[in-house]
Amino acid sequence: MPVQFNVQIGSFRKINKIPNAWSNNDYLQLMAIMGLNDGLEDMEATELREMCMMSLNDLEANEAAKIVLTHLFSELAEGKIDQLSNDMIGDRMWEEYSDCLLHEGFFSAYALLREAFNGVFAEPTGVEFMVDVTATDANDLTIFDESLHASMVRLLASGLSPDALLHRLFEDQITGTQFPEAAGILWKLEAVSSEGLSRQFKVVSSDFWFGKLANTEQFEASSHADESDEEE
Structure with a gap:
């Protein structure tokens, strides 16, 4: 009633970002997906984050998006991740994706990728x-x-x-x-x-x-x- x-x-x-949305462990996992995880465990937090951002920036924008989405959404099929990583550059998935339970993850993905690429991706709101x-x-x-x-x-x-x-x-x-x-x-x-x-x-x-x-x-x-x- x-x-x-x-x-x-x-x-x-x-x-345009959620404080502490990304942890050292997140950065380590992103680096591992990129095959760059050797000798990072003892790295200072700031240095680890900077290395992760530079490593993402070394990729094409859609490939970097695929790395981030693979880390965030293990429940999505690889084909779906491929599609979304291409769609992200022009879309606003934190608003548009059909399953709103994934919106927060998309919001944080856009915040990270936008910083890594100095733009390119839409600014999350x-x-x-x-x-x-x-x-x-x-x-x-x-x-x-x-x-x-x-x-x-x-x-x-x-x-x-x-x-x-x-x-x-x-x-x-x-x-x-x-x-x-x-x-x-x-x-x-x-x-x-x-x-x-x-x-x-x-x-x-x-x-x-x-x-x-x-x-x-x-x-x-x-x-x-x-x-x-x-x-x-």
């Missing part, structure tokens, strides 16, 4: 913002314990116009009882604080979904948890 909240949006900003949620009954806040991502996407959807892309593509999930795609819409979702009837969350997502909230300060919203407890 939907419950009502007051929602305040704060410290909204645009981002994301958003980071704070969400303060206030309930009239403390029990209503438990929906965020039951299915955090689904409940938050439904909540934020209330702040968008009815013709927003999120509504057009996922209205059945927003109004329904299952929203498995929610984790692909909210890339990072962190509970920052909880006090009385209020909770604060930090959100990282795509400008594609929530860019329109940039000029929104507050709104009344309804939300509900998934019926399944297996989402999170």
